[in-house]
Amino acid sequence: MSDFKISGVVPPVVVPDTPDHKLDVPSFERLIEKLITAGVDGLFFLGSSGEVVFSTDERRDEVVREAVRIVNHRVPVLIGIIDTETERVIEQGKRAIALGADALVATAPFYALGGPVEVEEHFRILHEELDAPIFAYDIPVCVHTKLGWKMLAKLGAEGVLAGVKDSSGDDISFRYLCQENEKLGHPLSILTGHEIVVDGAYLSGADGSVPGLANVEPEGYVRMWKAAQAGDWAQVKAEQDRLNEISHIFDVTSGLMGYAGGVGAFKTALWLMGVFDSNQMPRPVKAMEGANVEAIRKVLTDNGLL
Amino acid sequence: MSDFKISGVVPPVVVPDTPDHKLDVPSFERLIEKLITAGVDGLFFLGSSGEVVFSTDERRDEVVREAVRIVNHRVPVLIGIIDTETERVIEQGKRAIALGADALVATAPFYALGGPVEVEEHFRILHEELDAPIFAYDIPVCVHTKLGWKMLAKLGAEGVLAGVKDSSGDDISFRYLCQENEKLGHPLSILTGHEIVVDGAYLSGADGSVPGLANVEPEGYVRMWKAAQAGDWAQVKAEQDRLNEISHIFDVTSGLMGYAGGVGAFKTALWLMGVFDSNQMPRPVKAMEGANVEAIRKVLTDNGLL
């Protein structure tokens, strides 16, 4: 079983771009400092909301290099090594390790069609080839494969996986996974990526969360985690209620689909809050403008963030 | 509108691997020679069945370099530049152009969620950044986005796209696309990737086909194309009927999903026919063994290919 354990709040860090599509290092540094100051327990770079699939390998390396430099060992650094199939993922992993990643986060293979046999073999190969703890990233909305909880628990018990980052939207499977993990001696660090229902995930037995919305409001997620550890579930729910009001930055805009409205909302909020210098998006996505920006400003104002 | 036109049979070339997962160049050369000798009109490398998403960038470059060398300008070389989002696809495209590609084949962005606005912008950026004809590769089973025929026709008329490689499984959309393309002066070269219904696609007005099964039996597809050009539809259908019998190499195996059973069937057939030295698959996929190999051998024997 893996020695690497993590718990608490591990935000998936949003990446700021300059108008000419470079990495905006000063903005990036401000966001990382904001998160560490708020008391987060780790940081996850190059996740789905961390522009991983929009970034060339050169850009990915730059993100990792700057992240490792800025974080400077204050919290563990998890790096997403998202790519289509095994050999490509291995390459992403080797570069991330060389640049200082503490743990790696990999999805099931995607694009080519396969089944559970290939998925399990994929994670076994990654474990053999990469000298770092591996987290399975369960995100069927992007990779179109759901990771079975029985397979995940088994790979945890065998030491192939160190943890799971669950963005599957399947709370039943998540609960079975937590329960089975407990019965096996808790080999896996299990983190939920669903920022809206972190309260339920904690009650299910999750070890922590990877909430995108923590980019905007980390303090609430940190308080929620402390309340959960203290068994104060009324407080856990109250924090979640408050965070969910802020989360309406996702649904007050119009005419945007997917990344443009989701990560776009984070970037626009961080820009309005003075953390980012702009809300620039990676090509081919356009930055929010006009009424959509104002709608987000109103949510932030109504919730005391501006 | 693009100057690049292609018609006829353009097989998506399967890539042979050695047991230690290197490119098996002698086998690759035998297959390419077999296809050109049969009279194909072009070759498509690094398509979905050409191991593109399983290949590191270094391996992709090797495939393109060897393909360009072996083909040696006898037919046009199309190269798949499959990657998740725009900047990464541009990089794949620049390398392919530098190595001698005649045209490039790109899918919609995938992994990150988006909508038609991002898809159209993606193709426009590719056209601006890449100095080669661009084919849109419509393959929702892999990228989970269907390319709308109205958008494709418009991008053809504007010269953004040179053609479409349709693996969408949507014959209605395909037929509307062909009909609209005709009304616009035929800017797009439209190729179907559905090897089982090439006859219907030709009747719909397709300019050609990209049949995976042509790796195994190119002569039949070449004859079918000639019959279609001659307006001999009874012969077109008869050729398709015969090819479909061979296509049962896809469904006589058991216990295999997706790539393992599809491209695995091509590789196993080519191995049994003496074209490939093995039926090795890329990691994490396992090569067919035992009864599955024998089932494929029987189909080939029954259809006179062994």
Add this chain to the structure above:
Amino acid sequence: MSDFKISGVVPPVVVPDTPDHKLDVPSFERLIEKLITAGVDGLFFLGSSGEVVFSTDERRDEVVREAVRIVNHRVPVLIGIIDTETERVIEQGKRAIALGADALVATAPFYALGGPVEVEEHFRILHEELDAPIFAYDIPVCVHTKLGWKMLAKLGAEGVLAGVKDSSGDDISFRYLCQENEKLGHPLSILTGHEIVVDGAYLSGADGSVPGLANVEPEGYVRMWKAAQAGDWAQVKAEQDRLNEISHIFDVTSGLMGYAGGVGAFKTALWLMGVFDSNQMPRPVKAMEGANVEAIRKVLTDNGLL
């Protein structure tokens, strides 16, 4: 194997409603006469576009009774017996037989989750319990189950099924089914429901078509069928091209989803053409109004139907 054979054009008849949601018998009679006069080979009532799932059992009986009366044995009458699971479908079938149906059309079970075992058992039970030829209606967009061609061919050979009405949108499966049916001695009458690609289906070997658009323009489909029988494929394609122009009544409207835009277009066209007295839709669907009606009028005018 079933004695019931049918071929040619078998329109799925659209049902007119009065403003107070009664069956509009005079309009219904005008449409049926129009179709028979045009030379169709059969009529399919209570199909998906025949308001079957919107109709109470009493209304269904009225539709069948009036249809049988009006048709008066001039062509065969097929009746859709669409309901969720086996016992309910049997009841629909018994009533339809009692009212004079020549053949019955049944989907896979729906709503409850199941698999191929239940689907096959369902059709076997229907055959045992219902004394009429049974057509399998393959319409996964509505019932969320695709009927496998191997199962359909087997049930045809065993005499369980008399035919297949394919609205699956899977032209590959359709072609395999036609080819296997031929090898088995043609037990099944295979009809395509995809009005836009009837030409390809005929080339694949279909016995006929069930084109919704034939409600609006039956003559074109009748000519296409005759051209197909004569082997004049250029004419087949030309007829399909012309019909597809008319089919843009489906996509010139805006703000409508599903039935409202599809069957709504047929009803609006028939109303504009004077066949129906209104374009009333069944609850909860609203009738088209304003600009949408005008958009359909323009398509009809541009194509010489007004």
Add this chain to the structure above:
Amino acid sequence: MSDFKISGVVPPVVVPDTPDHKLDVPSFERLIEKLITAGVDGLFFLGSSGEVVFSTDERRDEVVREAVRIVNHRVPVLIGIIDTETERVIEQGKRAIALGADALVATAPFYALGGPVEVEEHFRILHEELDAPIFAYDIPVCVHTKLGWKMLAKLGAEGVLAGVKDSSGDDISFRYLCQENEKLGHPLSILTGHEIVVDGAYLSGADGSVPGLANVEPEGYVRMWKAAQAGDWAQVKAEQDRLNEISHIFDVTSGLMGYAGGVGAFKTALWLMGVFDSNQMPRPVKAMEGANVEAIRKVLTDNGLL
């Protein structure tokens, strides 16, 4: 806003069949008594696991009549009025009201394609036509439409809906719905149908649950509800943990899909526990046999239920 309120545990009652497919009234009576004795707060008949779509109208009436007679006003009786489209659902509702239903449970329209406009209109019409409280049944796995939480909350505030029975598997949407319902003054009684994560749903603010597994072990669900009301979340989780071990009756069988393995597990457990006289299933589904029965017996034994 509706006067009808319900909270607590409301099992969806499984229906026993005799070997010749009649309603097994003595078994039905034993199950209902078992549930009421355990302290449930209501009973839901003719839900998805209550054989509603397998039952003819005559059988549905028999189930409602017997249920009303046996329950005899000891707890509220909710009746599923599941049918394809509005007019048919109205008929189901009128008959259920006449037979004594306290509240009705209706899904979105299904089979015909539509959109949110039709769904909202459907519920409005049901409210107008049916003189009983209406619960919206959100079960996209069966009807392939997800009910939006904003629409549900609005229809609650307007008094169109009395409650929601959520089997959507979307815990994010569920949590937003509970939170919005609270802000609107709690017009809706919100019940979760996901028996495995009732703990999280209660923390989210659910008013109760509709757990299929409560057919087998109602006492645990009753204790969990009381613990939730007392704010004893450690106990809530412990009860859920224990119930989830019993829930493995769903996944210890093999070769079964959907209803056969789900409701089949309930029926087999109730048979082994002596509540039902058999585990007969409705056509076309087969009853579990052999090793599958033994696997379920083992789960029950291991968890002290035998």
